[in-house]
Amino acid sequence: MKTIRTAQGLRDAVRGARERGSARVGLVPTMGALHEGHLSLVRAARRDCDLIVMSIFVNPKQFTEAVDLEGYPRQEAADAALAAAAGVDVLFAPEASELYPEGFATTVHVAGPVTETLEGAGRGPAHFDGVATVVSKLLLVSGADRAYFGQKDAQQLMVVRRMVADLGIRTDIVACTTVRDSDGLAMSSRNVRLNGEDRARATAIPRALEAVEAALALGETDVEALHARAGAVLAAAGITPEYVAFVDAHSFLPAHEIGEPVLCAIAARVGSVRLIDNTVLTLPEPSEER
Ligand code: PAF
Numbered sequence: 586m587k588t589i590r591t592a593q594g595l596r597d598a599v600r601g602a603r604e605r606g607s608a609r610v611g612l613v614p615t616m617g618a619l620h621e622g623h624l625s626l627v628r629a630a631r632r633d634c635d636l637i638v639m640s641i642f643v644n645p646k647q648f649t650e651a652v653d654l655e656g657y658p659r660q661e662a663a664d665a666a667l668a669a670a671a672g673v674d675v676l677f678a679p680e681a682s683e684l685y686p687e688g689f690a691t692t693v694h695v696a697g698p699v700t701e702t703l704e705g706a707g708r709g710p711a712h713f714d715g716v717a718t719v720v721s722k723l724l725l726v727s728g729a730d731r732a733y734f735g736q737k738d739a740q741q742l743m744v745v746r747r748m749v750a751d752l753g754i755r756t757d758i759v760a761c762t763t764v765r766d767s768d769g770l771a772m773s774s775r776n777v778r779l780n781g782e783d784r785a786r787a788t789a790i791p792r793a794l795e796a797v798e799a800a801l802a803l804g805e806t807d808v809e810a811l812h813a814r815a816g817a818v819l820a821a822a823g824i825t826p827e828y829v830a831f832v833d834a835h836s837f838l839p840a841h842e843i844g845e846p847v848l849c850a851i852a853a854r855v856g857s858v859r860l861i862d863n864t865v866l867t868l869p870e871p872s873e874e875r
Pocket residue numbers: 614615616642644647716719720738741
């Protein structure tokens with residue numbers, strides 16, 4: 586695995602690989618602190634690409650709280666070892682001044698409910714502007730044919746899909762299933778900051794999502810009733826969520842009933858750690874008449 590720190594270096598490496606016959610280039614964008622969730626993206630990329638580029642860049646533009654940016658885990662040497670073992674060919678780890686040199690003045694802004702609701706409302710507009718700006722730059726510099734994102738950040742995924750479609754960027758965006766620990770908690774770089782007791786309490790988040798899925802499977806399609814199911818599981822663990830939201834999975838407009846795919850998303854602070862998780866709800870298949 587080769588580590589590259591400049592945009593020009595990445596362009597050259599990708600061009601060289603294409604000249605040597607790498608037909609398909611896959612990009613796995615990350616902010617480091619790699620875990621099984623990231624490695625599952627690499628494995629997905631390995632299945633359908635010839636050259637795997639992983640970026641590790643703690644993007645200052647998408648952090649709205651300075652303490653969160655400062656406290657974000659940085660462990661490049663350990664990450665590089667994990668990335669190499671998982672089959673990454675090129676690790677792109679630029680400094681902020683490389684991606685945002687002096688005079689950098691462009692912001693990519695995706696408008697509408699997809700950026701203004703849930704995470705956008707909670708963290709402010711700068712968050713998704715920062716994500717859209719850095720992802721568009723990474724896609725353009727790498728020239729990737731495919732880029733891999735986790736379904737755990739469902740809203741980020743939709744922002745990226747919208748941005749790529751609107752700007753005519755030719756990269757296919759591939760969504761990968763959320764990877765969970767054995768206790769159900771969605772893998773996140775923030776999980777290491779949970780102490781033992783909070784870690785156990787945090788499992789109420791996936792259990793709340795499961796309770797919603799179970800109620801839907803039994804025929805409950807009313808969003809208010811489903812909301813109450815999730816709320817009860819969280820309350821029992823002493824968690825007051827920032828939101829439990831039911832939105833149309835494509836438009837992010839509020840959903841009142843389960844019909845078209847609905848995203849049920851939860852954000853909550855457990856101790857000092859802010860966690861998010863989600864599930865996509867669809868109506869159960871009607872049972873066959875005998
Ligand atoms: O999901 C992340 O880790 C980041 O938001 C991303 C996509 C790498 C952009 O900085």
